[in-house]
Amino acid sequence: MTRSVYVTGIDRGDGRQVVELGVMELLTRHVDRVGVFRPLVHDGPDRLFELLRARYRLSQPAETVFGLGYEEAARLQAEQGTDELVSQLVERFHRVAKDHEYVLVLGSDYAATSLPAELNLNARLANEFGAAVLPVVGGQGQEAASVRAEAHNAYRAYHSLGCDVVALIVNRVAPAQHPAVAEQLSAHLPVPCYALPEDGALSAPTVGQIVHALGAEVLLGDDSGLARDARDFVFGGAMLPTFLKALTPGCLVVTPGDRADLVIGSLAAHSAGAPSIAGVLLTLDERPGPDIMALANRLAPGTPVVSVSGGSFPTAAELFAVEGKLNAAAPRKAETALGLFERHVDTAELTNRISVARSGRVTPMMFEHELIERSRAGRRRVVLPEGNEERVLRAADVLLRRDVCDLTLLGEEAAVRKRAADLAIDLEGAQIIDPQVSPLRERFAELYGKLRAHKGVTYELAYDVVADVSYFGTLMVQEGLADGMVSGAVHSTAATIRPAFEIIKTKPGAQIVSSVFFMCLADRVLVYGDCAVNPDPDAEQLADIAIQSAATAAQFGVEPRIAMLSYSTGTSGSGADVDKVRKATELVRERRPDLLVEGPIQYDAAVDAAVAKTKLPDSEVAGRATVLVFPDLNTGNNTYKAVQRSANAVAVGPVLQGLRKPVNDLSRGALVQDIVNTVAITAIQAQGAAPGGSPAADA
Incomplete structure (x- = not known):
């Protein structure tokens, strides 16, 4: 049965769009097919639905989203009665429900309507839809006692009408009143109640x-x-x-x-x-x-x-x-709204109360949501050396608004702030450091000089080297002043990872530094390694890449089933290239007998159950592989790009593995969302071992 949640209010001016956006974010983290239904709609474009459609890539036809216009509904109610009005709206709701796993219902807005007893109508519709009810109360300009009374009234009103009230949210509370309101609500209501403070950036x-x-x-x-x-x-x-x-x-x-x-x-x-x-x-x-x-x-x-x-x-x-409104033309306001919602709502508790069951499929959007959620849960600091780059600044804007992690930007402070101002980006909360004038430069020069003394590096030379943003950022990570680094939007891969090789070095047990891409397909997440670093690994190195890739997969919730790829499957082929893969597979089994690994194996036999049944019917990996290890960089790089383009997959990476502390490289063509994802991944890597139960576990 399709589940649904009905977000409603008791009066106009509650800023409910923030809550509706926040709930949609929760739903799309767990559910593949989310539908939207607004029973009553005003004439003209629906700004919130346009935002939801753009942000969450909804394929739902717009004509199915809306029930009836307010004037038509009022006329129908006056002429044929409330029962007929409700009957028609229920019929339209079920047209949406039959095609979706979960439906977000957007209640009426109490704005210039001619419907009598509007609250009662919302309550009845929620009951007829079988929807959980999430009332929103506006707290703008009210004292704590008044807000508490309004919240009680809202709860009693919907509860007395037979609604399943799962939680309640008070929005637009004066910041000075917020602590008192939050405390009083949590102590005096029988359901969880969350208070969101007024945020001037949303109303501007x-x-x-x-x-x-x-x-x-x-x-x-x-x-x-x-x-x-x-x-x-x-x-x-x-x-x-x-x-x-x-x-x-x-x-x-x-x-x-x-x-x-x-x-x-x-x-x-x-x-x-x-x-x-x-x-x-x-x-x-x-x-x-x-x-x-x-x-x-x-x-x-x-x-x-x-x-x-x-x-x-x-x-x-x-x-x-003129008041600021959430709409598709103002995506940064949406990031601000989501950051506000996620800071002040216990999203895990609310998800449980509205009975969101996780889909068996893992979509790219669900994987990206999980990255943001996990990064926020174990806050870390990430340094971004390319502080003047537009895409990096735009990504920083998203990360700060969503409260994903702490950020340090490198560059001349006046230039960074000027560039941010030109892009309408508020860097409040970010640390900005200029390596040229930072007091850390002398400390880092001494450290780097000692580390590279065997290469003839003097203090004077080190003093010049550490002023480079890549070296400065890497030394921040080494010294614990940042937990990870992301660079490469304008710097080459060599410029990004060479300092990491010299300063951070490989972690115990890792022979080499390698990389993976998370390939987010329509219904699963696969891990490809190594597609970015090692041109032609030998058998020993290939085995190391496989073991590292399995560990990275597990850290991000992908159950590792390793396919060691080749142009032949099992014993069907021979030659130096196949023998390398066969030896690497044996080494993985020797070193990590707990891992499921198959090789040599062709790509189709690794991921297609029908092919696997013919070629390797008894394999635990064939047809179900999640970690695909390519024999060389040429094969891996071309394959990931071919899958990315032809299957419309989201490729997240490259994610470097094997370093003692996380440093990750960006493609110089990286989009803003790519940078956001990579920063979130870096923060999660810095958190260490990941908790179990991630949504990609059954990918």
Whole structure:
């Protein structure tokens, strides 16, 4: 039977979209096919569903998501009664339920509707759907006692109507009131109750949302600039020296368009990082001349300059009415919302209470979710040497908003912060270190000089070497100032891992450093090794790669069943290449008799049960292999790329193994999500042995 959870409220203004997004995140961690159903919908696009569809790659047809429009529902209820309205909505719900393992139901929003007893209708629909109920209460501007009373009322209202209330969430609590609210709720309600504090970043509109709401014209600026949050409004009227003192970080400057001095002054301040602004809004339909606009563009490329026809006073009234909204065009707000939800909700407890059974399949999204969840659970610090690189900064933005791990960025601090400001990225919570001027440089030079003295490295030479960001980051890991390092977005593989070979070195029992890719296919996760480091390993090295890869697989929840790949299966072939694989297989069995290993074996016999039944019918690995070890780099690298492209697989890696402490290399074509995944993997590697019961265990 399809399970479902009904997220609902008692009044408007509860910011319920944060909870709905958070619950969707929980569901997609465990369930392959999640459906969405909104019984009652307003005219126009549904911003939340568009966000869910984009973020979670939903294939559900949009027409099945929505039940009835509010006006149509009110008319049906008035003419034919509530029973007929409910009957039609139940029928539409079951159309969704039959095609999905779990359904997230989005309750009505109490906003400008003409439906009587809206709470009662939500309760009845939840009961008819057989859905667990998760009420959300808005706590904005209320004292702790008032919030507690509202929460009690919400619980009693739904419980008295026969609903299965599994938990309750109070949202938008004043930060100063949050500890008291959380304490009182946990002590006085019969179900778990979670309190989420108000987060200004969620209510702050982006510049793009302001442009849309005011019908403004964009004169300058790019997509990154329009995605900046306008955290404050500063209205220009004073002379420039006084005006500059009023600027605040992330503010939107509002000034008449004929005040070129304020336009250029605020953009110059942004360029200098003192402070970084969201953009400039020109009023009165006045615009600076082309020379001024050209200078503005050179001063702060990408920073929005937009224009409206109204004066400052009516524009101000409109601005203060614009509120930030979660939608597909503001993905960073979604990361902030998820970080807020996951910090303040016991997600394991809530998952259990809404009865989410884990799917037998492991999708790429489920694997990526698991990485984030495990990284957050055992917090570690990861150093990112390429602190000026845009993709690295965007990944840092996601990691910080989701509270995944602690971060250190390397680079000149002013340059890093300036680049982040240009990209509308808030680095609050990240540590920034400039190796050139850091007090650690002398300490690291002494250490590196001693480590490499046998190679003729003097202190003076070491002092120059450790200023390199890759060496500096590696030494941070070696000295315990960071738990792991991720680099390679702009540096070569050699530049990333050479310092690790020299400083961190291989861990006991490992002969070489090797790598694996996690290949996230549609229904399973496979581990490929070695596809990135060792060109032509001999039998001893190949056996070491297999044992290391099995350990890495187990650490990330993939039960290791090792296939030692070759162009022949079993005893069907001979030759130097096959003999190497056969010897490596024997060495694995000698060294680790506890591991399941088969080789030599062809790829099809390793992963296809039908082929395995013909070629190796008695093998415990054939047809079920999860760790595939390639005989050389040429085969491995080409195979992983072929599978990645032709099967539309997500390739996570390369993940280095065999080092005493984790250092991981990125492809220079790495996407932001690739960097996020690699940082999460590095943090998990730094945690040590992984707990059992990971979702990929049956992959």
